[in-house]
Amino acid sequence: MPGGKLLAVSDQHVTHAENRRITESMRPESDEDWLIVAGDVAEKFADIEWALTLLADRFAKVIWSPGNHELWTHPQDPVTVRGVERYDALVEMCRRVGVVTPEDPYPVWEGGAFPVTVAPLFTLYDYSFLAPGARNKEESLKIAHDSGVVCTDEYLLHPDPYPSREAWCEDRIALTEKRLGAIDPEHRTVLVNHYPLVREPTRILRFPQFAQWCGTERTADWHVRFRAAAMVYGHLHIPRVTWHDGVRFEEVSIGYPREWRPRPPRKPLRQILPEPA
Secondary structure (H helix, E strand, O other), X not given: OOOOOEEEEEOOOXXXXXXXXXXXHOOOOOOOOEEEEOOOOOOOHHHHHHHHHHHHHHOOEEEEOOOHHHHOOOOOOOOOOOHHHHHHHHXXXXXXXXXXXXXXXXXXXXXXXXXXXXXXXXXXXXXXXXXXXXXXXXXXXXXXXXHOXXXXXXXXXXXXXXXXXXXXXXXXXXXXXXXXXXXXXXXXXXXEOOOOOOOHHHHHOOOXXXXXXXXXXXXXXXXXXXXXXXXXXXXXOOOEEEEEOOEEEEEOEOOOHHHHOOOOOOOOOEEEEOOOO
């Protein structure tokens, strides 16, 4: 039986020099360790490729789910493709450097007492995590704009050729549900997504109106339906462990230097399996 660990990180944001150094310091504890990267490596294509190539050279397997920042078409990025075309370019780059994506066969981790299918997901969001007091997307967005708390996705994450981000999300949900349903029913899973699959982790956001860019109600039962031993996510920049329906949810983000500097020091990589004591 392999003796490695399944480790995880997200929201490296390597554009920041301090975060780049943190990524450069990431190394496995053994030659058999796998690493989950749950999105927001960086905004520019070259930075994303640098970080994933570095990690793929060190870990036995690297598994990536895209964050919203990877999907931005940044005005300073020489790679100008948008929407689905950008995502496809990221998938092609990952395959070239040996990183598993949501479009590849889900790998099976056999380092514990039972086989676990590690499923990287790409679901986006559909604004169903409405701002407090909103009855629909339009009201929710108005509350956000009136308060000045608006996700940069509204300007840089293009859904082309879909008419909207929620339409892209709808297709991703349908595709992903079908693939998850095909996993061996004898296997537990580790579900990896940039966004939490349930809304509860967003309840502690300082600005609750930001939750509408943090997931979709349509994934709220996936951790139960698809036998999750753990759910790994990022995006919120609030690293912690919560439990939902008896399933461990691990927020594994690093976040921006201004966020992590005041916190007590911690290891940048979180152990997912074997389950830590």
